[in-house]
Amino acid sequence: MFHRLRLRIAEHVDGPLLLIAGGLMLAGLATVYSATYDTNNRALGQLFNLLVGVCVMWGVAQLPPQKLMRFAVPLYLLGVVLLLCVFLFGVKVNGAKRWLSLGFTRIQPSEILKIAMPLMLAWYFHKYESALKFRHFVVAGLLLAVPFALIAKQPDLGTAILVGAAGFYVIFLAGLPWKVLLAMIVAGASAAPFVWTMLHDYQRKRILTLIDPTTDPLGSGYHIIQSTIAIGSGGALGKGWLGGTQTHLEFIPERHTDFIFAVFSEERGLLGNIVLLALYTLLIVRGTMIAANAPTLFSRLMASSIALSFFTYVFVNMGMVSGILPVVGVPLPFMSYGGTALVMLFLALGVLMSIQTHRMLVKK
Template structure:
């Protein structure tokens, strides 16, 4: 010990304030790049979905287990994607888009058939998947990356390029045929364009052009697609054929009343009157067994997820992040709206599953990957200097 150390005046050492549990937890979520509120609501939705799935699948535990495993994979994908920065996503936008288009062309040439449609690619012994699901992420990524590098609001030349970017995959998906997915993929990109600040007069012109193209769309629809539209207008015109699904689903929802018949007590579902009850029409099972109260609880949960997602999107500091995050959460809302609408009879049947409730692996992974992108955009916003 030196003499100077003895003669130096004594000063108390500063005591570090203890880190509170709240701050430690907040630091943990920030390091993981996850939003705890959004993640908690998604986990609650998945858990409730598994409860409904057990009944909708005919009390088959193996179906619920398979769905739970798929949810686990989807959560892992979300956690991994949340680690990527928006700059990395922007660099990968074009390769992801081109890969998606190449796979859609491969589906056209060598795709696997199923239920009268050619929508799948098969790697023998490994995986069977729908490339159109990839485009639900690659499309808004590409359009957001393109517009974020241009002056906003977009000019007509930029809108023409966006129309080309959107048109190629949408046409390829519609040819599979998969009209519902093609419209959802188009919507995910159109939301990016709308969020970019397109003028109202241009929106009006585009809406008029779309309305004028409806006869052409009708002429190019397959016979079963036309029957779906006609059945939507008059389900009783073919009650034992094309109208069967919507008649049984509305009957199941209506018979549930306010409080429902009780879990596992639905007649339309348990007696197998209701078709596709664990996939596209699972809302009918929910309405029959849990009634209006149960359906409203699910809808409120979906609404809270959408509101939280919109808040995270609004907090983004960069144009690319705002456009992409806003598009992803609005597309999630469209999923819910279209599925509930078609099952309740206010929209034509287009084969859109209820997000994170209907049985399916590829759609669950795609949706959770989208939420991973959303959380990554928000997490990296916090890491930027203020």
């Protein structure tokens, strides 16, 4: 009886993925504790978030990919409509219109698109799998462009990048012609000055401070300067858990959310960074393995987009904290404190597990 229950629970759980995510979660919990214990401890809250996330993951993993596909269109449409609502009646917080007030709570529709975007595109390519024409890529591009533009307009560059990248991975892996890709790169490069003029002042400032953070040491350069000091002073072995002076004297802003990597890096040093990056690499490798062995085009595209999205998160976040990318609001997966964003990550993990564990059933 007990044995059967255990089998039932473990049936759609991918061991390696759970192990890797578990390692990241432990590291994340310890870091959140260090970052907040002397002011407003968030470790318990994060533990709760993680438990909710694991439940969501488990639940999603029970659904076979065919069922997941049915959510593609409604979820995508819901997301886009909500984004339009944000655009029209959104609540402005700190100069950005990202939230939709439901009276009792506020929601951030762009989070839905993180999963709805690849889901929609994977469904779309799967639908026309046998007869993919160039126009399908055009349509896919439009499906991607609309929510991307709405999110970027909010402005929320971080989420826009995550959503845009997730969609782009699907289009690329679905077989976007190389020539088109090359043409896009050329066009993008030549349009860069034009895009520059369209950016918000604060976004331009962030890019400029990236080139030389010292031009605005107390303004927008402050984040980058303080986080690079934290990382650099951490050295090879780090200052030890709870020992980071940059962290505990509050020099690192957003230290339990977007800049948690600075805290980790200051206290764990280069060695910690290597271990952490190795864990993320394993996560991505496991995801791509699942994608490579997935039976249908939908599950292949979905799994690979998710795996590569993990990469997007990690690279953009670590790049920003270590000062080689502009500051955009992208959390470090399974490490940064946060509710919604964490649940979306576990949801993605659940989809991966679903694809992996329902593989045999499909083949049968």
